[in-house]
Amino acid sequence: MVLEHPLASAGARLEAVPVAPSAGRARGIGVGAVHLDPEGFWGRRQRVNASATLAHCREWMERLGWLDNFDRVAQGAPLDARTGWVFSDSEVYKLLEGMAWELGRSPDESLERSFAELVDRVARAQDDDGYLGTAFGHPGQAPRYSDLSMGHELYNMGHLVQAAVARARTGHPDDRLVEVARRAADHICREFGAGGREGVCGHAEIEVALAEAGRAFGERRYLEQADLFLTRRGRGTLPVPPLLSPEYFQDDVPVRDAGALRGHAVRALYLSAGAVDVAVDSGDDALLATLERQWENTLARRTYLTGGMGSRHQDEGFGEDWELPADRAYCETCAGVASIMFAWRLFLATGDVRYPDVIERTLFNVVATSPSADGRAFFYANPLHQREAGAPADDGVNTRAEGGVRAPWFEVSCCPTNVARTLASLASYLAAVDDEGLILLQYAAGEVATDGWRLRVASDYPDAGSLTVTIDEVPAAAPRLRLRIPAWADGATVAAADAPARAVAPGWYDLPSVAPGDVVILTLPHEPRLMFPDARIDAVRGSAAIERGPLVLCAESLDLPDGVALEDLRLLPLVPRAFADGARARAVVVEAPAGSAVLPYGSGIPTERPASTLDVTFVPYHRWAERGPSQMRVFVPLLSDTPTGVQERP
Structure with missing residues (x-):
């Protein structure tokens, strides 16, 4: 049966x-519809991805025999x-x-x-018969x-299908890859369809792949089959290896029936993305409403300030509500990619502005954090507090995902290729179209040309808050921006249109009708701001973080x-001051009271004696460890005898 797609008519x-x-x-716009400024924030990363990262990944796969x-x-x-591991085919x-x-x-x-x-x-x-795999x-x-449970055969073939x-x-x-992937998808439908094997893959991915293949190839x-896999999951049918759980x-x-995402973060997010596809197309x-609630609960209680997801190292998974330790944050780069996949599908379905808001946070503070400037080294995990400076990475395979330095390759090297495919397809997430016009979702210097629109964005965003949008062409119908x-x-x-600047609230702002030659100037506040954690997050209670723009x-x-030791800093709750590359915040260095010879506790109310005052430099998180191994923290404790409300800078 052919799946009818409205855009295919x-x-x-x-x-x-x-x-x-x-x-x-x-609906999103095509990857060729955006031409990014090669020296802009995302244009530079996309250029390095094309010139260095893709070849780097292939070289390592050749080197290791994958x-x-x-x-x-x-x-x-x-x-x-x-x-390689059984899932090396997927890379x-x-x-x-x-x-x-x-x-x-x-x-x-x-x-x-x-x-x-x-x-x-x-x-x-x-x-x-269409089966494709090298491990079984x-x-x-x-x-x-x-x-x-752990063989990843369907997971691997899912990534094959997405490539096709x-x-x-x-x-x-009619490419050969498309032919290969369709044969693999047909094999999966025969093996696991109604009347076939009853199982599901231990690592969700085939669901989102088959749903998109149904759209791309017109095969309902x-x-x-994606819906069938989705329906089977959650019934305790997978054998559970030691130290793991259903x-x-x-x-x-x-x-x-689930209330929030749980378990292995990447698995959960891939599964949720596929579930949105099934919900929309069926x-x-x-x-769809259930998935929206799960996203809301996960965002409100199980997501880090950076947009990172996954607090547990043992199973690379979500913790319980409010279990968000900064120093033990796992926040796998692949979970950031998968979070974008989930949020993007929810946006296309609902048009809700919250989803591109979270995509922006995750792009700048997870995806952009992983690769080095030369595109040949990566973070796998993204903690918000590094207690000890990591050892410099050598040119071998890194066996530790949480080493505190970007490494050229990992024993489980899913993140470099996930970053590569995301940066290559980034343009599609920057803007969208609907029945009334064009929607600018993410801000990047460059040109957008799609559906009768042509406009240019000039900005140093996110290092500056001013953006100039110049309209060159608009369609005769639906000219709303x-x-x-x-x-x-x-x-x-x-x-x-030469009108005075007007204040606009967060959310959507519509220009009902624009014309060629119009210039729109969007000015976003760019002063640093203090961010305070929910008091239910035990690990960072009584501390604050700093944001600037996104x-x-x-x-x-x-x-x-x-x-001066990083752990001895205490922030004063004063509005930080901006400087070219970040912010400076007033802090004190404390001398902790003498502790017990047995335990670091005492019977009195704890106090801290300020020993000196200094301005602390805060830099974008995505740049941490670029200058070499370092200790790092996002949340810094507030001085214990100061109020927690934000005070104006004197």
């Missing part, structure tokens, strides 16, 4: 977008020398997806040849689907005078 061309729901309040695994399967060679597929989006954004002959060569190696390893089902290996969607949507519907049975796999409670409003005023932007102003700031030991 009347010969309309589907945009090169990662997500194309069959219904909703808005690509050789496909060659050995194709040759029928013994697989006892297979390298190859995420790399292919990143390459496909990059080629759709900016065609390049050399990258095209590299892409085709890599697809050829993958294709030759596919079995006759071949001589000397365990049988197919013999370890659904990217290739098809960027103008290559792919959506139906919650880890989201197999403890059916999706429709018209299940009740499921909608701007997102971020939730943090109290005091924003908009000036348009950026979370942090203090690093590298900026402190000799002899």
Whole structure:
């Protein structure tokens, strides 16, 4: 059965977008519709991703033999020398997806040849019935689907399918990768469809992949299979390995009955993204409403200031409500990517401004934090407090995800390829269109050209708060321009058509009709501000953080005078002062009272004696550890004998 997509009717061309729901309040724009300023915040990162990160990822996969695994399967060679974890295949597929989006954004002959060569190696390893994997089902290996909990076979093929969607949507519907992925998807439907195997994959991902493949390839049975996987999960059918639980796999409670996201963070977020796809394309409003409530509860009680998700190291998972320790924050980079996937789908379905607000926070403070400036080293985990400076990363495989330094590669190296595919497809998340016009969702210097619109954005955002939008072309119909005023932007102003600037509140601001030649100036407040945690977050009670624009700031030991320890700082609750690259906050260095010889506790009310006063430099969190290993913290305790209300700077 063919899945009818409203945009596919009347010969309309589907945009090169990662997500194309069959219904909703808005749709994203194609990856080729935005040309970012190569020296702007996101343009610079996208350029480095294309010129360095994609090749870096492939070089490591060659170096470690992950690509050789496909060659050995194709040759029928013994697989006892297979390298990498069982999910290493997925990194190859995420790399292919990143390459496909990059080629759709900016065609390049050399990258095209590299892409085709890599697809050829993958294709030759596919079995006759469509199964594709290098860790199971071949001589000397365990049988197919013999370890659904931890084998990642469906997870791997899900990423293969997503790569094929990217290739098809960027103008290559008959590409060899598309053929390979469709054969794999058909195999999965035969094996796990009605009357077949009853299982689900221990790592959710196939759900979101099949739903999008159903849209891209016009196959409703792919959506139906995604719905079937979704319905089966949460019934305790997966075998549970030692030290884990059904919650880890989201197999403890059916999706429709859960109150918040739980368990392994990336698994939970991928599953939720796929559930939104199923809800929208099947018209299940009740499921969509449930997912909105889960997102709200998770954001309000289980999400860090940076937008990071996942507080537990043991299972890379969510903790309980208010369990948000700064120093033990896991906040995996991949969870940040998956959070954007979930929020983006909710935005397209509902048009609610809260979702792009959270996407902005996560992009600037998780995704942008992971890669080094040269695109060849990455953070896997993103804590908000580094107690000890990490050791410099060597050129080998990093076995610790939480080492406190960006590393060139990891034993489990899911984050570099996830960052790569996100940056390559970033344009699609920056703006959207609806029945009335264009919506600017994220602010980046560059040009947007889509659906009869052409406009230019000039700004040093997020390092500055002023943005100039110049309108060059508008469509004859639906000429409304909608701007997102971020939730943090109290005091924003908009000036348009030579009219005086007017104050605008956070949320949506509409210019009902714009014309070529119009210039719109959006000014967002750019003074630093103190942020106080909910008192139910035990780990950071009595402390404060600093934000400036969309950026979370942090203090690093590298900026402190000799002899001053980061743990001895106490903030005075005064409005911080801005400087070019961050903020300066007034703080004191304290001399703690002499502690007991047995325990660091006493029987009296604790007091702290200020020993000296200084201005502490706070820099954007996304830049921490760029100058070398350091101690770092986002939340700094307030001086115990000062009030907690914000005072004006004297």
